[in-house]
Amino acid sequence: MKRVVMQRLLPNEDAEAGLRALCRLSSKLWSEISYARRGMFFKEKKVDLRQTYKEFNEN
Structure with missing residues (x-):
């Protein structure tokens, strides 16, 4: 079972x-x-989560 908290936002236009x-x-x-992880999986048959995290976190 997942716990879900829903909030209603009432922002102005901006x-x-x-x-x-x-x-x-x-x-x-x-x-x-x-897409990057999917490509990595089909190319190497494994996914390096740390590598993709570093790749997208640094940019």
């Missing part, structure tokens, strides 16, 4: 635009990391 931009960027980052 804050909402910032939150939407942040969500888009985090979604793109997640996709890039998943």
Whole structure:
């Protein structure tokens, strides 16, 4: 069972635009990391989580 906490945000227009931009960027980052790890798996048959963390954390 997972514990989920849901909060309702009531941001103004500027804050909402910032939150939407942040969500888009985090979604793109997640996709890039998943793509890199998928490529690593099919190339090497293993995934080095530390390597991908360092690669994307430093940039």
